[in-house]
Amino acid sequence: MSDTSPPVNIEAAPQGGFIDAIVEIAGARSDAPQTLGHVVDALDDRAFGLLILILAIPCLVPGLPGAQLIAIPIFLLGLQIVFGRNEPWLPGWAMRAKLKPEWLTAIADFASKRLRWTERLSRPRWRFIAHGAGEKILGLIIALAAVTIMLPITNTIPSLAITVAAVGLLQRDGMFMLGGATLALGWITALGILIFGLITGAGFAASFVADHAPWVAEWFK
Template sequence: MTDARTPEQKDDVSHNVTRLLRRLADDGGDRGLTLHEIRDRMDERAYGLLILLLSIPCLVPGLYGVPQVVGVIIILVAAQLLVGREEPWLPRCMLDLRARGSWLKAMADFAESKLSWIDRLSRPRLTRFADGPGEKLAAVFMILATLTIVLPMTNTIPSIALALLSVGLIQRDGLFVIAGAAVATAWLTLLGALAAGLLLGAEWATRLLPG
């Protein structure tokens, strides 16, 4: 793989999320960038930033279609983070997918208007939860949260968990990782309780049927 990053990009230690997203939008211009080009512009936080990029569109409530598609990519990327792969690998058919310039700009605008608080609050802390074994545990919660995205009308809350987990990895902020894991756990618990209630309710109802 050709490394398209400049020395300035490689040495950027601030990891300002909104600035990273704006830089991608500026680099893409009107034509946009392929996932391959986006990946090549990332630094050592490639996993976190790539999953954040994919989770932002899924924050739209009730969205159907897009979360189901990007969910497959998120699971593939998170699984590689879990097994300790140095950089994310994607099939050529996925790497050739192009994010339109208008989409990258809209995403950067959204981040600056709605997610600027992330850059104000996040910073390196509790790093044991955002690196090494903590990073792998974050990948597990990412996979679990993404599995619920494929369900209709359930994409927003797990996407919030993904965004928090991703920012935690980008900024090496263990507090954000813990918050993302807590949101994912609460959501999975709620879905499990609802599913159990439906099953128990269905079983109770069948007992009332004749014969």
């Protein structure tokens, strides 16, 4: 079945600050639910950064139901930055995903009230990080951070890292890009150590029980 909902009605691509761009996208929608594809069509040359930011904001909510699904488009967008795509591509199911007006409004309100400081503090700088290889490395880190969002109840910290990184992409701010990358890598490392510890700890415990207290294993038979 084809999507018959009306497209986002924006006279021109938003050219002001990125927070105002998000507010404009939310304010330009009709009362009918829009699709993610309509939002993508409304974005300008900052599409990657804006789209990643719009997707990351709701994932900041701890334990958000559905964060695992939202992380999939973020993962795909991160990989596309790595491979140097000029325009974002998402699979059909993602482009057809409905975005309720209230959801877009909530994202815009959060961005306007809580993220204005990032717009004030960020600016084009550290261009050796903000372009070329630095941008591709950041795309890979965003993709890896998105993978950790897919794990149960682990979405807030990586989403914050992705949000900061997305601001860096939008503003061509190498400092914000580095900050987001550092937070993401720190989280990925900590999570990896925790998972490794749980796996090795469980293996050690099982081995210890088998060698020294085999009667414990009988409880679980």
